[in-house]
Amino acid sequence: MTPPAPNACGMDDRLDTVFAALADPTRRVILAMLLEDDMAVTDVAEPFEMSLAAISKHLAILTRAGLISQEKRGRVKWCKLEPDALRDASIWMQGFGQFEAVNLDAFERFLEAELAAEPPPAPPP
Amino acid sequence: MTPPAPNACGMDDRLDTVFAALADPTRRVILAMLLEDDMAVTDVAEPFEMSLAAISKHLAILTRAGLISQEKRGRVKWCKLEPDALRDASIWMQGFGQFEAVNLDAFERFLEAELAAEPPPAPPP
DNA sequence: GCGATATTCAACCAAACGGTTGACGATGAC
């Protein structure tokens, strides 16, 4: 069999870091907290029972994955959710990456056609 | 602040294992291979440049995450994609905004339509 | 300048990960 083209467009490393970042419950909770509002590092750490340094490391991992951005204003560093970084991962999950952009476009057209045809079945509550 | 309810419904451990499983490029390629067809462990391993035992471990991780199932028929163990396991992860990601949850049903119909259109490259029987 | 606050850095630790090799238990072919 042909080698399974593991990194067709360089997106693979990105997916590595994004999925790895999402694999930790602390980091997922942090993302959920940032969904409500931007927060300073100290405030992010406050509800957790671990050291500030540990939270700082988690935030660095989230930043490297592109899932948040950090901006220092004065002596406090503000953390901001960057939900766009989830998009690639979401797209991968739809197509498992191996169906190149061409097919994804086709899939989108397919979805549009479907939505035009049927009334959508009201997603589960 | 209130403790950030890290595991509201017990889905958290599930998400841990699913995202961790997806964080490895080898495993993502395996999932993509299984998207085309069920495969025996040996056939899954064939295109990779690592030992069969390593692939066996990867498959065990994917199985523990619920992303595939394995059924032994005779002396060959068949691996089958279980895309439903992606649903929880997708729903979690959906909480972060603008992307839709994976529409697996639509994606499967799309794949069937595509496979009916083109002659497939004949995966191993 | 001085002390308090905010954050990271550095060194360390235990545990998990991703890989190897070799032995092993099933199963199928003959």
Added chain:
DNA sequence: GTCATCGTCAACCGTTTGGTTGAATATCGC
């Protein structure tokens, strides 16, 4: 029965991960 094939297990190895602590670096308020 014998032999090859399929797949896992067990032990090992180096690296990464998730956490700790304590020192260091900015920055703010005074």
